[in-house]
Amino acid sequence: xxxxxxxxxxxxxxxxxxxxxxxxxxxxxxxxxxxxxxxxxxxxxxxxxxxxxxxxxxxxxxxxxxxxxxxxxxxxxxxxxxxxxxxxxxxxxxxxxxxxxxxxxxxxxxxxxxxxxxxxxxxxxxxxxxxxxxxx
Numbered sequence: 677x678x679x680x681x682x683x684x685x686x687x688x689x690x691x692x693x694x695x696x697x698x699x700x701x702x703x704x705x706x707x708x709x710x711x712x713x714x715x716x717x718x719x720x721x722x723x724x725x726x727x728x729x730x731x732x733x734x735x736x737x738x739x740x741x742x743x744x745x746x747x748x749x750x751x752x753x754x755x756x757x758x759x760x761x762x763x764x765x766x767x768x769x770x771x772x773x774x775x776x777x778x779x780x781x782x783x784x785x786x787x788x789x790x791x792x793x794x795x796x797x798x799x800x801x802x803x804x805x806x807x808x809x810x811x812x
Contacts (some may be wrong), residue, residue, distance in 0.1 A: 698759025699740035
């Protein structure tokens with residue numbers, strides 16, 4: 677037995693998820709690009725490079741998520757930004773903890789441990805907090 681309209685609802689949820697992941701990937705590209713530039717080219721501290729990269733990446737992700745993935749551009753921008761800053765603070769803490777762990781307890785290089793940390797945080801925290809809290 678199928679529920680009328682269930683396929684459409686599932687399709688819309690999957691499309692939103694795919695768009696959110698695409699926004700996340702583009703934000704991650706901005707994040708990684710800036711972090712790698714600062715760490716590898718300008719020889720800045722890996723935590724500072726990560727934070728600045730995160731700022732750039734999250735700006736990209738917020739704009740794409742708000743306007744494209746979650747279609748929330750008609751809602752109050754200032755409230756969304758406040759919620760996003762709270763979400764982002766959690767993201768930064770989780771990223772910093774992951775980076776610290778991988779830097780101090782593995783032999784992985786910066787790009788490897790940043791990638792692993794980003795994947796873990798992205799798959800377990802980012803989508804759900806954005807969907808249920810920031811852009812709800």
